[in-house]
Amino acid sequence: MASTRALRPLFGPTRTALAPSLRKSFSSASTSSYDNILVTAPKPGVGLITLNRPRALNALSTALFRELNDALRQLDDDKTTGAIVLTGSEKAFAAGADIKEMKDLTFSEAFNTNFITSWSSTIPGVRTPLIAAVNGHALGGGCELALMADILYCSSTATFGQPEIKLGIIPGAGGSQRLTRAIGKSRAMELILTGKNFSGVEAGQWGVAARVFDTAEACVQGAIDTASKIASMSGVAVKAAKEVVNKSQDLPLRDGLEYERKVFHSLFGSKDQKIGMTAFAEKKKPEWSHE
Numbered sequence: 234m235a236s237t238r239a240l241r242p243l244f245g246p247t248r249t250a251l252a253p254s255l256r257k258s259f260s261s262a263s264t265s266s267y268d269n270i271l272v273t274a275p276k277p278g279v280g281l282i283t284l285n286r287p288r289a290l291n292a293l294s295t296a297l298f299r300e301l302n303d304a305l306r307q308l309d310d311d312k313t314t315g316a317i318v319l320t321g322s323e324k325a326f327a328a329g330a331d332i333k334e335m336k337d338l339t340f341s342e343a344f345n346t347n348f349i350t351s352w353s354s355t356i357p358g359v360r361t362p363l364i365a366a367v368n369g370h371a372l373g374g375g376c377e378l379a380l381m382a383d384i385l386y387c388s389s390t391a392t393f394g395q396p397e398i399k400l401g402i403i404p405g406a407g408g409s410q411r412l413t414r415a416i417g418k419s420r421a422m423e424l425i426l427t428g429k430n431f432s433g434v435e436a437g438q439w440g441v442a443a444r445v446f447d448t449a450e451a452c453v454q455g456a457i458d459t460a461s462k463i464a465s466m467s468g469v470a471v472k473a474a475k476e477v478v479n480k481s482q483d484l485p486l487r488d489g490l491e492y493e494r495k496v497f498h499s500l501f502g503s504k505d506q507k508i509g510m511t512a513f514a515e516k517k518k519p520e521w522s523h524e
Contacts, residue, residue, distance in 0.1 A: 269297040272304050275457050278315040278464030280308040280361075283322075290328035291321045293374040295351065302355040309359045312523070315464025315471065317359070318456045319382060320366040323449040326391070327375030332400070353406040356381040360472045362463050366456035367391045367442075368449035372430070377404060380411040380441070383475060384459065387442045388452040391433030399428040414482065415441050467505035468523035 271283040282304055284291040308314045321327055338348065352374065356363065365382035372394045379385055379393070387393075395408045403409065404425065413421040416439045424431065437445035446452040463471060477493045484492060500506050504524040512519035 267300045267304070269294075270300050270304060272308075275318075276461045276464075278313060279457055279460040280304075280311070280314045280317045281457065282308075282317065282319045284320070284327055287322060287324075289331065290325035290370060291375070292329055292331040293327050293352065293378065294331040294334050298352050298355075302351065305355055305359050305363075309361045312468075314361060315466070315468055316362045316364065316460035318364045318366055318453070318460050319378075320453050320456065321368065321371075321375075323368050325369040325375070326365070326367040326371040327378055328370040329373035329375055329396070349405045353377065353381065360475065362460070362471060362475055364456045364460055366453045367393075367433070368452055373397055373404070373408075374406055377406040377408045377411070380407065380415065383478075384456075385436070385442045386444050386446065386452050386456045386459075387433040387436055388446050388449045389433045389437075390449075391436065391452075392430050393433070393436055393441065394428065394430035395425050396428035396430070398426060412441075415439070467503075467509060467519075467521045469503050469505050470500060470509075473500060 267285075269284070269286050271281075271285050273281045273283070275281050282301065284297070284301075286292060286297065305317065308317050335343075335348070342348070362384070363382045364384045364386060365379040367379050367385060367387040368391055370392050371379045371387075372392070373396055376393045376395055379387075395404045395412060397404050397408075404412075409421070409425060412424070415421075420439070423429065431439070433442065433445055436442040444455060446455055473496050477489075477496050480492050481489050504522045505519075508521060509519045
């Protein structure tokens with residue numbers, strides 16, 4: 234994967250293992266530093282978040298998700314960001330959850346603190362399209378995190394799986410639900426009950442991944458290129474399109490069609506609908522207002 238050192242940091246410098254003296258500034262009102270992620274802007278309109286716990290193979294923890302959720306909210310609120318890419322390293326997107334954090338939890342502690350809820354509560358509310366670029370291991374929580382994205386790209390050598398059964402537990406951040414919706418009950422049941430992994434090639438064949446790339450670098454670049462293309466569209470239309478596609482997963486067909494039609498009608502009240510259709514009629518490139 235291409236080095237993130239060559240990428241322009243978003244919201245100012247980012248403190249990372251590669252540049253420990255740098256700090257990431259969000260605004261004059263608040264300054265924050267990230268220890269577990271990198272936030273950069275590889276192209277105009279594109280935010281790139283890279284999980285950055287190399288010694289732990291990007292194992293997921295509450296501390297990491299606290300930073301990830303904060304970065305996602307900031308990017309989602311940033312009017313100049315049209316799409317977000319989430320990735321890890323060539324070796325691991327995220328090799329699973331940090332077992333040290335949860336091994337001594339009791340039921341009452343997990344239940345009363347609503348443990349792991351923060352791991353999956355923010356992404357569904359992000360309106361900006363999110364693309365996961367998965368290389369290496371995406372196991373347990375890592376697989377669940379990848380499945381939360383709107384679009385999933387991976388390299389052929391990526392490895393996915395929900396091996397929680399081997400630890401005496403089950404997926405807790407949506408794996409049993411999202412994986413089943415992606416590949417069907419029987420196949421998901423086999424994977425979850427046995428803890429068996431599946432490859433990036435299989436992810437493409439089964440519809441988990443939208444595209445499969447030969448190399449990790451091509452995967453990340455492909456995700457950035459797609460994010461850039463999305464960011465070049467009307468922001469209001471992109472958010473509306475994401476909304477109606479997501480509704481297709483929740484509503485019966487008749488209700489989904491009615492919802493889609495209402496959103497379609499509503500876009501005729503946007504400035505970008507007039508800009509887009511006028512530009513098409515005049516054979517010009519639209520200059521979106523994102524309104």
